[in-house]
Every structure is written in structure tokens, then in C-alpha cells.
Amino acid sequence: MSSETPVIELKNIKKNFGPVEVLKDVNFSVRAGEVTALVGDNGAGKSTLIKGLAGIQPYDQGTILFEGNPVELKSPRQSSDLGIDVVYQDLALCDNLDIVHNMFLGREQAHTGVLDEGAMESKAADTLTSLSVRTVKSVRQKVARLSGGQRQTVAIARAVLWNNKVVILDEPTAALGVAQTEQVLQLVRRLADSGKAVIIISHNLQDVFAVADRIYVLYLGKMTAVVKKSETSQADIVGYITGAKTQEVGV
Amino acid sequence: MNNQTTIQTGNEGSFLDAGRNYIARVKGGETGSLPALLGLIILATLFAAANPIFLKPINFANLLTQTATVTTLAMGLTFVLLLGEIDLAAGVTAGLSAAFLAISMSNYGVAWPLAVVIAISLGMLIGFLIGVLVAKVGIPSFVVTLAAFLAFQGLQLVVVGKGGLIGIDAPPILAIMNTPMPIAFGWILLTVIFLLYVGSALYSRRQRTSSGQPNKSMGILVFRSFAILIVGVGFVSFLNLERGANPAVTSLKGVPYVVPIVLILLAAGTFVLNRTKFGRHVYAVGGNAEAARRAGIQVSRVRIKVFMISSSFAGIAGILMASRQASVDAAAGRSIVLNAIAAAVVGGVSLFGGRGRLSDAVIGGFVIAVIDNGLGLIGLASGLNLAITGGVLLLAATADAITSRKSRTS
Numbered sequence: 152m153s154s155e156t157p158v159i160e161l162k163n164i165k166k167n168f169g170p171v172e173v174l175k176d177v178n179f180s181v182r183a184g185e186v187t188a189l190v191g192d193n194g195a196g197k198s199t200l201i202k203g204l205a206g207i208q209p210y211d212q213g214t215i216l217f218e219g220n221p222v223e224l225k226s227p228r229q230s231s232d233l234g235i236d237v238v239y240q241d242l243a244l245c246d247n248l249d250i251v252h253n254m255f256l257g258r259e260q261a262h263t264g265v266l267d268e269g270a271m272e273s274k275a276a277d278t279l280t281s282l283s284v285r286t287v288k289s290v291r292q293k294v295a296r297l298s299g300g301q302r303q304t305v306a307i308a309r310a311v312l313w314n315n316k317v318v319i320l321d322e323p324t325a326a327l328g329v330a331q332t333e334q335v336l337q338l339v340r341r342l343a344d345s346g347k348a349v350i351i352i353s354h355n356l357q358d359v360f361a362v363a364d365r366i367y368v369l370y371l372g373k374m375t376a377v378v379k380k381s382e383t384s385q386a387d388i389v390g391y392i393t394g395a396k397t398q399e400v401g402v
Numbered sequence: 403m404n405n406q407t408t409i410q411t412g413n414e415g416s417f418l419d420a421g422r423n424y425i426a427r428v429k430g431g432e433t434g435s436l437p438a439l440l441g442l443i444i445l446a447t448l449f450a451a452a453n454p455i456f457l458k459p460i461n462f463a464n465l466l467t468q469t470a471t472v473t474t475l476a477m478g479l480t481f482v483l484l485l486g487e488i489d490l491a492a493g494v495t496a497g498l499s500a501a502f503l504a505i506s507m508s509n510y511g512v513a514w515p516l517a518v519v520i521a522i523s524l525g526m527l528i529g530f531l532i533g534v535l536v537a538k539v540g541i542p543s544f545v546v547t548l549a550a551f552l553a554f555q556g557l558q559l560v561v562v563g564k565g566g567l568i569g570i571d572a573p574p575i576l577a578i579m580n581t582p583m584p585i586a587f588g589w590i591l592l593t594v595i596f597l598l599y600v601g602s603a604l605y606s607r608r609q610r611t612s613s614g615q616p617n618k619s620m621g622i623l624v625f626r627s628f629a630i631l632i633v634g635v636g637f638v639s640f641l642n643l644e645r646g647a648n649p650a651v652t653s654l655k656g657v658p659y660v661v662p663i664v665l666i667l668l669a670a671g672t673f674v675l676n677r678t679k680f681g682r683h684v685y686a687v688g689g690n691a692e693a694a695r696r697a698g699i700q701v702s703r704v705r706i707k708v709f710m711i712s713s714s715f716a717g718i719a720g721i722l723m724a725s726r727q728a729s730v731d732a733a734a735g736r737s738i739v740l741n742a743i744a745a746a747v748v749g750g751v752s753l754f755g756g757r758g759r760l761s762d763a764v765i766g767g768f769v770i771a772v773i774d775n776g777l778g779l780i781g782l783a784s785g786l787n788l789a790i791t792g793g794v795l796l797l798a799a800t801a802d803a804i805t806s807r808k809s810r811t812s
Binding site (some may be wrong): 173231239248261262265266267271272273280290 | 685
């Protein structure tokens with residue numbers, strides 16, 4: 152199911168905060184059509200790795216290949232121009248606006264200066280339909296009235312609407328109940344099946360095993376394991392996360 | 403819900419469904435200006451029962467001119483409140499603009515249209531300065547505008563001179579608040595409003611149809627058009643009645659010139675907020691500034707523009723103020739800003755940002771003016787109307803706080 156060249160390939164990434172080495176020679180690659188999980192304990196460097204991809208906090212050293220070509224990710228603009236989108240844990244939605252407004256926020260369509268609500272509404276509805284979203288009743292609902300899972304859905308659908316190649320999901324199920332978690336995980340799966348490269352950061356190994364194809368484990372700034380889900384077990388991953396087990400990493 | 407195949411847009415369903423949806427939204431806390439509108443009707447009924455003069459055409463015309471300045475200021479402040487900011491300097495900005503208007507005409511012989519431009523530009527410049535200090539330097543708007551409130555009072559004293567009074571004698575400026583339009587103008591005004599409303603509604607229906615989206619039931623448009631027509635005809639006919647104390651000497655009838663001015667500001671501002679990218683960004687910044695920033699909206703630019711709009715409205719309010727009093731004194735505008743903030747909040751504009759419309763400010767302005775006017779007619783001490791206005795504001799702010807909390811936790 153995966154293509155030959157990874158969409159993103161990170162080689163020998165280093166990042167220091169003063170004297171503290173947060174990322175030590177990290178290698179990481181994500182492929183289109185796959186869900187890549189990034190796991191690790193608090194302080195392992197997951198957020199730092201992601202912030203570098205988002206362009207919020209550039210890496211100190213290392214090579215970034217996007218579809219095989221070396222690129223720089225020094226600003227959020229650069230990474231969104233490449234088609235990398237982060238769905239943050241706190242979602243960054245405007246409660247007072249409706250679903251359509253939120254999906255088109257900052258990229259509204261207008262016709263001679265007047266917002267084209269009809270066109271935006273139909274594209275938003277099409278995107279949600281293409282993701283087989285059934286939990287959202289109306290695209291004109293205010294986001295304040297949505298449940299946690301529905302908000303996550305809207306945030307993910309926004310990333311899809313803009314045809315991003317890489318969608319990074321930061322703890323997408325952290326605040327959700329059982330049924331909603333299930334819906335969001337299905338959505339994540341469909342996202343990858345539609346050909347996007349999906350990176351999911353999660354503390355919940357059950358979720359990771361439910362949805363991921365490949366699992367990367369960070370331990371104290373080092374990538375200690377890269378495994379296919381089919382070739383590992385939850386106990387192994389826990390071992391890698393806590394540092395009880397290690398694997399020679401060769402991607 | 404799971405067997406649903408298509409996602410609705412909120413536009414489906416009949417006229418009755420739309421009515422039921424509206425009731426559901428009101429129950430859910432999205433009341434808008436409905437409480438203020440009901441309050442207005444109750445207050446008007448009480449005052450009309452207490453003193454029949456309240457319902458006389460002369461009093462109604464007075465009410466309109468009394469409220470125009472505060473309403474204009476409140477509409478401008480609505481932009482600022484939508485961001486969750488405040489502008490305490492709006493009143494003194496109006497005062498200073500009025501002073502510049504009067505001085506440029508009387509001391510420098512500037513023609514009135516240019517003086518009007520000077521007054522509004524001064525407002526815009528003040529808004530720019532406040533906006534830069536808030537958005538770029540990062541000082542809370544409360545502090546920036548409080549400082550401006552004090553500083554401009556001083557500037558006003560210097561410009562006008564202590565105890566000074568500058569008269570206004572340009573007839574067109576005086577006419578705004580003091581002369582009614584010819585009878586026919588009222589009807590022309592109503593026709594234009596009606597056609598604009600129907601035209602813009604049909605335009606957006608066509609836009610939706612061309613993207614294949616469903617439209618709301620035509621019945622809603624017909625209902626609203628008739629409502630506008632009926633209210634408008636009542637309004638214009640009432641104001642076209644003779645209201646002069648001695649019609650044989652001076653006849654006084656027709657819609658005051660200030661009415662179309664306020665309506666144009668209302669329509670233009672509402673268009674900007676509802677139909678343009680900038681307006682959408684104002685709501686977004688007010689709702690969640692961080693989300694707006696991440697979506698690529700230049701938040702500080704939106705903030706600066708909003709303060710410029712608000713202060714330009716204040717400049718216009720200054721012109722209305724000068725017209726009504728036919729003069730500008732050293733204390734002009736000092737006390738009206740709190741009334742204007744009260745008007746916006748009573749009308750349903752949220753103090754927490756992101757929620758409210760310009761029409762809310764207009765309705766709120768009427769509530770504040772009716773309290774003032776009605777209690778004056780009843781002959782109650784003026785202290786009492788301040789106390790009641792304060793109470794109404796507190797009530798509205800309480801409702802606002804509860805609604806905002808509800809929507810945050812749900």
C-alpha cells in the first residue's frame with residue numbers, strides 16, 4: 152500500500168535547547184497512504200519533532216527531504232505551502248463560527264469582494280461526505296454546539312479540504328469518549344486510504360495499534376525503534392517507550 | 403442520525419421548520435437582540451400608559467435624534483467589542499472630531515463638506531494610533547483608551563478653550579438633526595431600503611443556487627419583506643404627521659435627515675461584517691485569536707482596522723452631536739461613551755468578543771434612549787434614570803456572561 156519514495160524523510164535531525172539535546176540524530180520517514188504513529192514518553196521529543204515539521208520551531212541540523220527533494224522548513228508558511236498541515240490538540244477552531252466558516256478560515260472564497268457562501272458550503276459538505284462523516288447534522292452548525300469528536304472531525308476535514316499531502320494529528324483522541332474515539336480513528340484510517348500521509352501522535356497504544364501501519368518510538372531524543380504494526384506487540388512498544396528494550400534502527 | 407446520507411445546510415425545510423429552528427436557537431441561548439426588543443416594547447407600553455405625550459410624533463422624532471449620536475457611537479464600538487476589546491475613548495474622539503469640525507469652519511472658513519472629511523479623518527487617525535498601541539505594542543485596549551480618554555479631554559480643553567463654545571452655522575450640518583426631510587423623501591427612502599433588501603436577498607439566493615446549494619424557503623423572504631414594508635410604512639407615515647407646536651407658523655413634519663445617515667452606516671457596516679473576508683476575520687479574531695493566527699489571518703492588522711472603523715464612526719457621531727447642539731463645548735462627548743457601550747451590550751453584543759451585530763447596537767441604543775426619554779416625561783428625578791440604565795446594563799451583561807459560559811462548556 153505504500154509508494155516507493157517517502158513523502159517526508161528526515162535524516163540526522165538535531166535540535167538543542169541550550170545545553171539540552173532534545174533530538175539526537177533522528178531519522179524519520181512517512182509514506183503516502185500510511186498512518187505513521189509517533190510514540191514516546193513525555194519529554195521524549197515528539198512535540199519538538201512535529202514542531203519542526205510544522206515550521207514553528209526549525210531544526211538545528213539535519214536534512215529534510217520532501218518527495219525526495221531537499222527542502223527547508225523555517226516557517227509555518229513554508230510547510231503549509233508544501234502541503235503539511237497540523238491538527239493541534241487544542242484544535243484551533245473558532246467556537247462562534249459555523250463549520251463552513253471554520254473550514255475556510257483564512258482562505259475564504261469571495262466573488263468581487265463578496266463572500267461566496269454557496270460555493271464554500273457545497274465544498275465543505277462534499278469534503279465531509281467524502282470522509283463518510285455521518286455524525287455532523289448540518290454544515291451550518293456553530294462549532295460551539297459540537298461534541299469533541301465532531302470538532303476533531305471538522306479540524307481533520309479542514310486539513311483534507313486543502314488537499315494537504317501530510318496531515319499531522321496531535322493526540323486526536325485525547326479528550327474523547329469511547330464511541331467518538333472510534334469514529335475519529337475510522338476517519339484517520341480513511342484519510343490514509345485516500346492517499347495522504349498521516350502522522351499520529353498518541354499516548355494511547357490501543358489507538359495506535361488500531362490505526363497505525365508503522366510505529367516510530369522516541370526515547371530521550373533518540374529514535375529507538377521503527378516497527379511495522381504487524382510485526383510487533385503492545386508489550387514490545389511499551390518496552391521501547393520505557394527504554395527497557397532497544398532496537399537497532401535502520402530504516 | 404447514523405442512517406443519514408447527506409449533510410444538511412440548515413436551509414432545508416419549510417417556512418414553519420425555519421420558525422421552529424429559530425425558537426430552538428433562542429432556547430439554546432442564541433437570543434441576539436430579542437430580549438432587548440421585547441424590553442423595548444414593554445418599556446414603550448409602560449411609558450405610553452403613564453404619559454400620552456410619549457406616543458406623540460414630536461416625542462418620537464425627538465427620540466430618534468436623541469438616540470442617533472449614541473447609536474452611531476455604539477455601532478462603531480460593536481466592531482471593537484466583537485474583538486473582545488473596548489474603546490473608552492470613543493466619546494472624547496467624537497468630541498474632538500466635533501471640535502475640529504466647528505473650528506475648521508468658523509476659524510478657518512473651511513467649507514462644510516471638507517470639514518466633515520476632516521472630522522472623520524481625525525477619528526480614523528485616532529483609531530489608527532489606538533490600534534497600533536493595542537495590536538503592535540500589546541498594551542491592553544482598556545489602558546490605551548483610558549489614557550486616550552484622559553489625554554483627549556485635555557486636548558479638547560486646549561482646542562476649544564476653557565469654558566469656550568464654538569457655534570455651528572453651516573445649514574447642512576444643522577439640518578442633520580434639526581430639520582426633517584421633505585415628505586416625499588421618506589417614501590423614497592423606504593422604497594430604496596425595500597428594493598435593496600429584496601435585491602440582495604435574491605442575489606445571494608442565486609449565488610447559492612449556482613453552487614447547487616439549497617435555499618431557505620421563499621416564504622421567509624416574503625415574510626421579512628412584508629415585515630420591513632409594514633414597519634417602514636408605519637414609521638414613515640408617523641413621522642410625516644404634523645408635529646409642530648404651532649403648524650400655522652412653522653410646520654414640522656417628515657423623517658429627520660439623521661435617519662438615512664444612521665441607516666446607511668448600519669447597512670454598510672452590516673455588509674462588511676457579514677459578507678466580506680474582513681468581516682469574517684473580525685468574528686474569527688474575536689472568537690479565537692490563536693485559531694485565527696494559525697489559519698493565516700494577520701490578527702494585528704484586523705485589530706488596527708477595527709479601531710480605525712470604530713473611531714471613524716465616533717468621528718461621525720461627533721458631527722451628529724455638533725449638529726444637535728448647534729455648537730461644541732470643551733466637555734463635548736465626555737459622558738456619552740458609557741451610554742454607547744451600554745447600548746451595544748443591552749442590544750446583545752457580547753463583551754467577550756465574537757458575538758453581536760450592528761443592528762443589536764441600534765436596538766440597544768433605542769432601549770437606553772427610551773428609558774431616558776420616558777422617565778423624563780414621567781417626571782422622575784434624573785438620578786433614577788441613571789440607576790435604571792445601570793440596572794438594565796447589568797442585566798444584559800449577566801445574560802451575556804451566562805450565554806458565553808454556556809457555549810464554552812457545551
